[in-house]
Amino acid sequence: MFDKLHEECGVFGMYAPIGQSVAKDIYYGLTALQHRGQESAGMAVWDTAGEKGNLTLKKDMGLVSEVFDAKTLGILSGNLGVGHVRYSTTGGSRPENAQPIAMHYIKGTLALVHNGNLTNADALKEQQMYRGQAHYTTTDSEVLAYEVISARLQCGCVEDAVRKAAEGLKGGYAVLVMSPRKLVGMRDPFGLKPLILGRRGEAYMMASESAAIEAAGGEVIRDIRPGEIVTVTKDGIKSDTSLCSDKVAHCIFEYIYFARNDSVIDGIEVQSARMKAGEALAKREDPGFEADLVAGVPDSGLSAAQGYAAYSQIPFGFAFHKNSYIGRSFIKPANEERADAVHMKLSVLKSAVKNKRVVLIDDSIVRGNTMKQIVELLRKNGAKEVHVRISSPPFLHPCFYGTDVANSSQLIASGHSTEQICESIGADSLSYLQIADFETMVGKMGLCTACFSGEYPV
Amino acid sequence: MFDKLHEECGVFGMYAPIGQSVAKDIYYGLTALQHRGQESAGMAVWDTAGEKGNLTLKKDMGLVSEVFDAKTLGILSGNLGVGHVRYSTTGGSRPENAQPIAMHYIKGTLALVHNGNLTNADALKEQQMYRGQAHYTTTDSEVLAYEVISARLQCGCVEDAVRKAAEGLKGGYAVLVMSPRKLVGMRDPFGLKPLILGRRGEAYMMASESAAIEAAGGEVIRDIRPGEIVTVTKDGIKSDTSLCSDKVAHCIFEYIYFARNDSVIDGIEVQSARMKAGEALAKREDPGFEADLVAGVPDSGLSAAQGYAAYSQIPFGFAFHKNSYIGRSFIKPANEERADAVHMKLSVLKSAVKNKRVVLIDDSIVRGNTMKQIVELLRKNGAKEVHVRISSPPFLHPCFYGTDVANSSQLIASGHSTEQICESIGADSLSYLQIADFETMVGKMGLCTACFSGEYPV
């Protein structure tokens, strides 16, 4: 509904000792990852003591809580499983594109979940089709699955097949492969997409975010390294780091907006990074800048607002009530100017802003239409000044690694100066975080900043 | 619910001129074929003027009227399509096994519907997997689809690929393949499964039964020949008869029970064949045999009863009321002896049978439990004698070509003499049609009588 960039997916996998059931833990893990994809959800589980890959699969359009009920969770029995939440970027919004992808192959059944985007999927797919491999979906995740299956015909074990497949992949991917007796996790060599390893007793988990491991009652062991392949078997875990390299490029947008603020990704707590982004914005203010209130756009701007307020000593305060009951099925007003229903979702706390000079903080501006209405709402309720501060640099370039901005014509910053945008959204002033501030946010870390800088790692 | 053999599937395909829509006609065709499979239904359509194989697919568990509503039919837009109704025999009762099977392959998308059973599916599937072809379903129909796709890599057109694939198939199959610009129909060389060609104006149709072509407003052209491959393109139809041979073996059970009695299959009207089976039964009665009423078990025994009555001059009459509202979702009584709810489905017209000697006709006895209860119902309502006549020979051998009797232990006739069965069902006498009577029913026609004779054509 809002003017946001969307992350593609979240993944969760778990391998517990025989006799334990993983379905409910995967359900908790996926619920904790729901913010990464609300379009479809799915889970595949099996029993490693049973027939090879005799899986139970459930996937459908909808939220985790819509796709799974107590009865379904009861049917999903087994000690090994993978789950997925999806917001479609490539492949389109079709039920058959929901994940896990489950295929019967020469060694039994293989189930795969994938967060990210392969930039060479079309070329790989064409090769596959020339080999007679048919596709049921239009996703690059199925391309990835076929690469693993093809490699498996020449490799002695599934983890070697995953490595062999990885040699031919380009793009960003955090992927979990469930083979009859193994759970294999792989992160692309740049580490564009996050993947974390955790455990609960003798059970191992891998997930897109640390918060999911904690939601399933586990504790974080460590991040999977960029390019690393971790294999869980009944005998424990082992690691293949042969594809790891020095050049890493973590997606900065995980820290800016995608991830939960309680997650710790590649060693940095997201909330902390967001607060520091707010501080960095405050440090860059002109010496004489004055205001009465620092307010964040809920919920994405609140952490940076707190950081900005702490540094600037301008009081932090809530300026909006957010209606949390407005979801995908909300029926929007018909008339165009109100069509995104910002006023239904956000309403202003009048006493908080009346006659105030407000610093309004949000994480990003994509198309700019929502921010315009928010500024308008503040003014209508008596705000004297509205100074918009964005806790990321201007969004100028498309992302090819699994987010939903594929061309720059949708990006207001791509074709307009900061002054023009400021005028367009009706703010008194507008400023952005700078690329140089990323080090303040997350320290010296290899980053992908392509959407801001145009420098693509691949 | 009743003691019946089940046919696996029904297929329907249609290719209309560009600009016309086939979805509703396929819906009518499938509705007319619903008796051939009530477990799942599906349809795939596309527009031959559009992108290659950009299909719309809808399939689900349930009846045709449950899977399709007006909105869904509206979305299924295109001038070329195939549809399917399914009763699972191989592959199990799983949603992903519903047809059409739709796969993206090197030439676009291929959709396939299949009635029948491949006896060499396992061997073919293993070869496919060694080639890296993954399966999403557990059906032999997907095996068949992959054979076509693999052959397509070596053949210049889809119809040649179908023929090349057919060379390696064993078993019974009537199959429709929808390739981006063509509709290809193929019948196995023995002609085990029926497939009929029809037209409506410039549109061509292929269907499992003639009744479906008429339901869609078309007229029958002719039966597809055993082994023939018929290809419909925008320029009309063409036929490849290179796989046709002299040895045909049509399934006799289509005439005995599977098909609608208004259908004409391989030149013989089903109703007519059934009446003649009744006559043949009457002819075989002992000279002094007397009775007061010839009654059929509704609906499967009614046609033969009419034939029996006409020949024997014993009056035909209805003996039962059948409750047509008892379907799959009916909740059966819990106590075992009434568990099949025969008394709910059938009730006796008392005045019709009281103090009467009844000849009771049905098409077959599989396990025998239903017939026992029907005889009991008649006696409880005052029938003096009950003479059971079956319009097919004793069912002794399993069928491997797409019906649901896979081993002979389920067949009462396999382990018991006619006298024993007569006693078991509580009848005064019991007799069957004889294999020699088939010629009376359908004339001199190559038949598969394996389930009665044990002589399998393959």
Place this chain on the structure above:
Amino acid sequence: MFDKLHEECGVFGMYAPIGQSVAKDIYYGLTALQHRGQESAGMAVWDTAGEKGNLTLKKDMGLVSEVFDAKTLGILSGNLGVGHVRYSTTGGSRPENAQPIAMHYIKGTLALVHNGNLTNADALKEQQMYRGQAHYTTTDSEVLAYEVISARLQCGCVEDAVRKAAEGLKGGYAVLVMSPRKLVGMRDPFGLKPLILGRRGEAYMMASESAAIEAAGGEVIRDIRPGEIVTVTKDGIKSDTSLCSDKVAHCIFEYIYFARNDSVIDGIEVQSARMKAGEALAKREDPGFEADLVAGVPDSGLSAAQGYAAYSQIPFGFAFHKNSYIGRSFIKPANEERADAVHMKLSVLKSAVKNKRVVLIDDSIVRGNTMKQIVELLRKNGAKEVHVRISSPPFLHPCFYGTDVANSSQLIASGHSTEQICESIGADSLSYLQIADFETMVGKMGLCTACFSGEYPV
């Protein structure tokens, strides 16, 4: 879908000893009565050992099998209950009009089910509203319930309140009232609507048709007398006949079409009455009348056709295949002339009618449009002559007692001569049963023949 008069409703009630559960028996009873109403279904049950009238209620639009599943039946616990199937005539097709009607009143809860129509409902309703009694539905059944509740304030027990209420009712009604500790059944003094008493062990049942009692495993005791009030308590049954009179007027249409042919109503088996109607038609043929085949329109004309054939010695035969999968959700063709989809529902058995002179029998002609298409179908398939015979007299007058023909403009016979109708439906000849033949059908019985004769009993 077809050109039929519709009965309004079916009712079923059961009072079993404490500790037994009636829900499943009511479910079977209602399933057996489904032909009397397919629009909505409902059931109310309670435990007479529990709190007074603490009922569980389930009612909804749809068939019995759609409204009730195993889970719902499990929740409906109690030893006393009433159920209902409905086809809306008065009150409109709205979910809140489904029955049972359940009301909390001064003595606990009252649940009521009703088959029939009150001709003075509007006047009674106005009086009720002047007393401050509000209505939640637009049905006359709620009017009836309020009459009982109002009377209860002045009567010592519910059965007396039912009798007092009955004194003010006009029209046709078979009604079951469930009061906290009693089940009361009442039939209008003319006996327009049927109501039968049965038992199974110590449990008593009342139902619209005997077939329902048998479906629930019970045996028929007797018909409730016109005007009789039967009360079932834990101590057994008692009868109040103070409103019974000599002038009875049973609805002849129950025998012609409404009831199941295995039901016995007021002493006459329906199947037997229908066969005799066919005989009566045959008796009235001109001496030289010749034909080759007597065929009934399935299923309503089959019994009379059997009777006609037996008397006339013209062979009986099936002429149609009926597709039993076409229900309420069937999507009809869009073009007007095929809009009632007769050709989808019925198809002709070609060999049966080709070059034949056919006597075609149906139970009634209401608007005439369906019969026209059936005659056309026969001719298209080669019938040489089609002689239509109707096993009831011309339908001339509206019915005010609970069927759905409220004005005569919808009745083709009302404005047209038999010759005109014959021409309109395209038959070679057309004739009807005569009112005088009713005695042949059902013997000397007080009948309501208002729809044919215009002589209304009330």
Place this chain on the structure above:
Amino acid sequence: MFDKLHEECGVFGMYAPIGQSVAKDIYYGLTALQHRGQESAGMAVWDTAGEKGNLTLKKDMGLVSEVFDAKTLGILSGNLGVGHVRYSTTGGSRPENAQPIAMHYIKGTLALVHNGNLTNADALKEQQMYRGQAHYTTTDSEVLAYEVISARLQCGCVEDAVRKAAEGLKGGYAVLVMSPRKLVGMRDPFGLKPLILGRRGEAYMMASESAAIEAAGGEVIRDIRPGEIVTVTKDGIKSDTSLCSDKVAHCIFEYIYFARNDSVIDGIEVQSARMKAGEALAKREDPGFEADLVAGVPDSGLSAAQGYAAYSQIPFGFAFHKNSYIGRSFIKPANEERADAVHMKLSVLKSAVKNKRVVLIDDSIVRGNTMKQIVELLRKNGAKEVHVRISSPPFLHPCFYGTDVANSSQLIASGHSTEQICESIGADSLSYLQIADFETMVGKMGLCTACFSGEYPV
């Protein structure tokens, strides 16, 4: 899921000029009131130019967005309507208890929505039943509707009937009555429940909260006075203040927790009242009290936390991530100690609390179990001290006016001292707001403080 008191209901009504449609505006109004009841939702509308009270009604269990879709809103056509969201307190959680209540009475149809609770409902209901008025629901709202209907028989217009009915009512109620040509709103003489009047052009609205009026595009005119009856007709509004008195008793819990913080109720902005409650807590701290962080439990404690932080100069900060995807259908962990899934809903931002002395603010403690887990979560993540501050006094007495705490045994404060509770929840210190602080919060206003003081206004 959490340890919260629940408000019973929210109401919304609208009367627009003939030709306009109110359904979508009511939908927006109800969406804005969703926090007041998530169990069922409903709406009744009609066209005042049409037949009297020919209403369209839709109500069901579920959220506003689940009960209404675009199709349903399209069917709900009319310029006058009322809507309701419900959390069941009296009457139980049954579909038939959803509102609006719609009854056909002597003047057409009446639809009623009600927020509150009648304390004399049982006595009134018994009187009604002695008059023969049957009940379909177990709610006091139906009792209220019958009082209006009964009064209407003696009054010349519906607004007079409402006033006459009100004379006999005891308890708290904000009620909207829709009569064929009028919309009548009434607030109980103590003003226990809120009701606000608004307008948009010539259309008038009444709603439980001002936020709902704004969500429907309207502007607030004023609060309905305690005891006032406002009638909207096509000619505008009129007011009957004859039942207004000087003794008002507004529910203080609307300001503490029930209402949205952007609503203005009886002249006081809720957010402002909550911040002042936080300030009042800070003022009461001991002189030497020190801490490092003021954090609110999201979302109910955030406003008071902001107020506390501003006064105390201890930094405000977020301490939790809240997962907004955990709703009613969330499947909770099975093991008892985690059964309320607090850790799934709330997770701690580690860097925010590590080694900090935390002041933790929430609006109330009902049973105390949730707070115990929250304190535990903070400690586990490194908080050095946890000082719990509650922005309302100890909750000691049940509420009889429409919230869901009916007896004091569920209230931890009722049987335990503050010291005991502090120990039980594991806090370092615990203190509450005092009744004397209410004046700081909302000024000199007549309040119902019964749940804290035991002084009931009625």
